[in-house]
Amino acid sequence: MSPSTSEFGFHTTAEEAAEVLASEIAGKNVLVTGTSLGGIGFETARVIAKYANLVIIAGYNAERLQLAEDAIKNEVPAVNIRKLILDLSSLAAVRVAAAELNAYPEPLHVLINNAVGALAPFKVTVDNLEKQMATGHVGPFLFTNLIAPKLLAAASSSYTPRVIFVASAAHTFSTTIDFATLAKPDPSKYESIFHPYNDTKGANVLTAIELSRRAGGKLNAYALHPGLIYTNGARNEDILQGMKAYGFLDAEGKPVNSNPAYQWKSIPEGAATTVVAAFDSSLSATPGAYLDDCKDATASIAPYAADSANGALLWEATEKILGQTFKF
Template identity: 40%
Template sequence: MPTFDINSTGESVGKVFADKIKGKTVIVTGVSPNGFGADTARVLALYGAKVVLAGRTLSKIQATAADIKKESPNADLRELVLDLSSLQSVRQAAEEVLQYSGPIDLVITNAGVMGTPYQKTVDGIELQFASNHVGHYLFVNLIIPKLLESLAPRVVLASSVGHLWGPVRFDDYNFEDGKTYDKWLAYGQSKTAVILYGIELAERYKGRITVFSVHPGGSITNLGGSLTKEDYEKFADFYHPDGTPKGDWARSIGQGTATYFVAGFDPSITDKTGSYLTECKIANEQVAPHATDKEAAKKLWALSEELVGQKFN
């Protein structure tokens, strides 16, 4: 098996696993042009996957589909409107997926928001926690039956090194209704939740579904749309004042997507289900203790069930 590293790209990793990608049905969330999701979908289509392009805005989904078709005219693409900040939208999207013929082989939960001003969703949940964790939690759990139709299903959850900035605030995930809101603690909470969800999902479906959480790396994408000059100054170790990433933190979008492809298709890591990856490698030693606590993972599952109003056994 080749060695992948910080310089690998989604396309270079995908080429190695082309035989495993061909014919698979993959859902990618968050596929706006010029982002990780769009590039992931492009490479999947290039190597013959059937790709479900899931996103909040139909026009952006269609723009990405058009870009993919330019490179791969015969690409097998499907559009799925999915607004992760609305539990009703998530349920509608999941219901649509459950009507598909054939299995879902892989879900990549790439969509997310970062460093947004305080706001609550229509369901009363702080936006970053809702979009980065709760919406995906509901969506993936609802489509488990389609995943279990696959011979070797996988779920790849987009987390971040930002999980280091904060644990899940089980008793106050909404920051006293915004009174004590810190957007970076909130982002950290949401990305910690992603890792904990991956741990518990892997545990519940051990031997049936392989699950990984991933930090793709820092690139200039639409994710940073809410960031301010003050934010870039706060994170001067990672960003230049103009918002461009620094040093090893700086990746091309293609380098960012490489770890998705390792997590999604590398057969040598299936026994490490529940793990966290970055730079194309298992990197559990880089995860904060608050994001590896198995009791916290169980507690998060219970909180998430409460927030979506549904039990998943």
């Protein structure tokens, strides 16, 4: 017998969550970014594909997208799936992808901003933005706002479209957002590969809250912590060294579970909270909520990331970078 959502927790898998929420997923058109094999985005798309009307997988690498599509089709032959090339590190590329999606005939019920910039030494994008913040915040911010009409078109008297930001509890390792370096990256302030990652995840939490507020009930946004997960990306040498320094991995690069505050999840467990955030109807009463272990964990948001003044500042600073404003 499948558990109800009230019984979901740390070990709930995306498969289990999707099975319970199948009736909520049915008929929905869903877009998931960052769906390479071996990651939680792929696992999210895979389980949703069993019930959704349309699943759009988005990423910058055409070969990886094809591998993901093939794997999903192999398991769910009748799936209605579509690929979208989306390079979140390039604002021009984001605009091209948004235009393509806006030309689709279908509305979009759920957007899952799952993709993240790789943890790596300091680097700027073609738009002269710090790459992790560009890929994890500025690009998704632009894409979300540009395709808002598609989301709003899915609204009905009984359904409010959703935007999901896969954030992280790592946002609690930051104490503020450095608005000065958002538009003008400063390598001297790049403390480690985790510094911009933590800030980016804080930006995700702030954006979910602020987007919900500005949308005024027209759409609901949520952020979440998927958990500490050993994906393919963790095998990158820069990431390995950083995670060893934080005590997440031992000297051999293997996950450490001795610290109860940092327990590792499997990829299926890591994708479960995303599925809940995207489809659990009980969350409709709490737009802007932050989830962890498939439950509302808004009380655990770091103070700076729950500050509405910071949310407004971040929104306006990001709009300034983009040179346009967004209204609902």
